[in-house]
Amino acid sequence: MNELKIFSIQKNIHEDNVKVANETREELNRQNAYLINVMSSPGSGKTSTLVSTIKALKGEMNIGVIEADVDSDVDARTVMNAGAKAVQMHTGGLCHLDATMARRGIDELGVEDLDLVFLENIGNLICPVGYDTGAMKNIAILSVPEGDDKPLKYPMIFAKVDALIINKIDVMEHFDFNMEVLEERVRKLNKDIKIFPISAKTGEGLSHWTDWVKTEMKRR
Template sequence: MKVTLRTDVLTNNNKAAEFNRELFVDTNTFVINMMSSPGAGKTTLLEETVRALSGRYRIAVIEGDLATERDADRIRAMGAKAVQINTHGGCHLDARMVAAALAELDLDEIDILFIENVGNLVCPSGYDLGQHKKIAVLSVPEGNDKIPKYPTMFMRTELVLVNKIDLLPYLNFDVEQAKIDLEGINPESTLIPISATTKEGFDNWLTWIEGVMGYDCSQKNIG
């Protein structure tokens, strides 16, 4: 007898994502899901982003890692709220994990919430967390082959940050080729070269954040 399974394996995740999304809308909280391979520099980028925007917006971060609270501690040291999710071997965050973490945050007191996903260029892209925007961070040391080799990730992101461009003089990475590769996979996406170390390109990243926020954060009582 042939059995056909019609239930979407992501049904429970998608229900939780809708719950999260409604919560974000109700609390007027803008949410960015940040994905990359391990070591691309997501946490350093977030540290510098918190430093740059904390005077204008109230920021919190949900950190996803297999183990430890090291990244969350780094964000807390910047003065932002941070909740750590340890997946204990899982290669991505899902919407139910995020929903549980949200119980530790007062979204009425948060304007921008960053979700730093587990370092992986495969699994995280397939899971809706309820975010407004998905972005990918690609670092110069990873080389030019990542966009063509992991197309699913880059097909599903609205922005690609090419980080560590301060290393361009020392490594064989072609930013223009990365733009061409991204255009071929996802012409609606944007690519911004950036360095969290030297701050080159950082203004373009901050401008992008404020440009895609679909509401006026001044509706909240920003101190």
């Protein structure tokens, strides 16, 4: 019988994911496509925010959307109707997209004729933020009805994203949502984060968000 020995591995479980994500970023850069990973809880208005964004930007660029959903292709049809190229990934019981899954979506979509691609992640404030998808920017959407306490309850997502959209500001008066308190809580976790209060429904504030997207796309 051979003697047992200890072999040190010291490998982070996410190393392979980061490798795939970096390869994706390189490939997207080669094809001149800019990928934004959109995360939020279910019902915050990811799809309607994307629809308004597509409508605002489609005259200037070609946009694609990768929809990740447990089932159904409702979202993909909606964004296609708004004027974007879209694919729907059925993710079943998964709680997040990793770089390999995101890559599959990108390959299926085909980005050669696209300038901007949104990856609509699975509705979940916890798991998606732990996985690099290969996106150039990560953003989160929080809607007014969810409450201004979410940064206290789910700090990780607010700490890590580049920008935060506060959606549904058109219903602000019906909720105890304090924008100043929210901003203070978010800045405590992430002092450089961009915050865009918008209403995907009325279009209020949308141009600040779309201007930021355009600026960041030019900057790379």
